[in-house]
Each structure stands twice: as structure tokens, then as C-alpha cells.
Amino acid sequence: MTQVSKHAESADTAARAERRWGAISVAIIAMLVVMAAYAGIHQAVMPQARVETADPGTLHIAGEFIESNLGSAMEPDGSVTVRAIGQQYSFTPQCIVVPTDTPVTIRATSADALHGFLIQGTNVNTMLVPGYVSAVTTRFTKPGDHAMPCHEFCGAGHEGMWGRVRVVEKAAFLQAAASQRRQSCVAQ
Numbered sequence: 591m592t593q594v595s596k597h598a599e600s601a602d603t604a605a606r607a608e609r610r611w612g613a614i615s616v617a618i619i620a621m622l623v624v625m626a627a628y629a630g631i632h633q634a635v636m637p638q639a640r641v642e643t644a645d646p647g648t649l650h651i652a653g654e655f656i657e658s659n660l661g662s663a664m665e666p667d668g669s670v671t672v673r674a675i676g677q678q679y680s681f682t683p684q685c686i687v688v689p690t691d692t693p694v695t696i697r698a699t700s701a702d703a704l705h706g707f708l709i710q711g712t713n714v715n716t717m718l719v720p721g722y723v724s725a726v727t728t729r730f731t732k733p734g735d736h737a738m739p740c741h742e743f744c745g746a747g748h749e750g751m752w753g754r755v756r757v758v759e760k761a762a763f764l765q766a767a768a769s770q771r772r773q774s775c776v777a778q
């Protein structure tokens with residue numbers, strides 16, 4: 591083989607490899623476009639099955655999030671529902687009390703801007719979006735206090751927006767629940 595034909599052959603091999611990789615790249619891009627289009631259209635035509643709304647303008651006047659309904663409540667099935675709101679720049683209740691070894695559903699919303707809702711040391715981490723109810727179900731195993739900071743920047747006072755979650759023994763919670771319909775640990 592002459593030097594020239596050898597050179598032509600390797601150029602040919604390189605060109606074939608380039609074309610192959612070109613084709614693969616185009617295929618990947620086409621697949622991503624199809625996936626994005628499918629996800630977008632699917633989401634538009636089939637919205638989430640459960641979207642709960644709450645009018646931020648009337649939270650304090652009527653409905654689930656009026657002040658007397660906030661806090662932790664026993665449900666007939668033995669679970670606990672916590673209702674809370676976030677507003678610039680605090681949570682209500684400021685201290686949430688929950689029992690150990692019980693399914694706890696937190697239902698919360700925002701009265702104004704977008705806030706974050708995170709319970710440190712647990713996997714509870716959601717956003718409070720004005721107009722919508724965020725619901726998270728969890729279970730606490732050990733008594734103790736957890737910090738509950740707002741972790742979505744919500745304005746000038748954002749860094750001062752903290753709450754607490756106090757996990758108490760189930761027996762103590764049940765005892766207190768017997769005399770109070772809604773519990774919190776504010777001012778304790």
C-alpha cells in the first residue's frame with residue numbers, strides 16, 4: 591500500500607466515525623425533544639389528580655386555615671393532622687407539637703409570598719405556595735425539637751422566619767388532646 595492510499599483510508603475511517611457520532615448526537619437530541627414535548631403535553635392535558643386550593647386573601651376569615659383551626663388535631667382514625675400557615679415573616683403556629691409513632695399529615699399554605707417549609711433532621715421539605723395547599727405525611731420516631739426554617743427567600747425578613755417542631759411522647763400528646771381540640775407548643 592502506498593503512503594497516499596493509506597492516508598486516504600484513515601481519513602475515510604475518521605469520516606465514518608464522525609458521521610456515526612453525528613448521527614448519535616442528533617438521535618439523542620431528537621429523543622430529548624420528544625421527551626420534553628411528551629412531558630409538557632401530558633402535564634397540560636392530564637393535570638395532577640389532587641390540587642387543593644386555598645384563597646390567600648380569605649385564609650383568616652373562612653375555611654380550613656382560620657386561626658382557631660391551626661395546630662395539631664387528632665383524627666378519628668388515630669392519625670394527626672397539623673394545619674399551619676406561613677406569612678411574611680413567621681409561621682402560625684410558631685411551634686408545632688406532634689406525637690411519636692403516629693402518622694402525621696401536615697397541611698399548610700401561604701398567606702402572601704412563596705415560603706419554604708422544612709423540618710430539619712427529617713425528610714419533610716416542601717414549599718408553601720399562595721393559593722395552594724401543601725400536604726406532607728410523615729412519622730416521627732424520637733421525641734425532641736426540630737428547627738423549622740423558611741428556606742425559600744421570601745423578602746427582607748426571610749432570615750428571621752423560623753418555627754419549631756416539638757415531638758412529644760404519644761401518651762403525653764393524647765393526654766393533652768383529651769382537653770384541647772387543637773394543640774401547639776407556642777409559649778411553652
Ligand SMILES: [Cu+2]
Binds near residue numbers: 742
Ligand atoms: Cu418565608
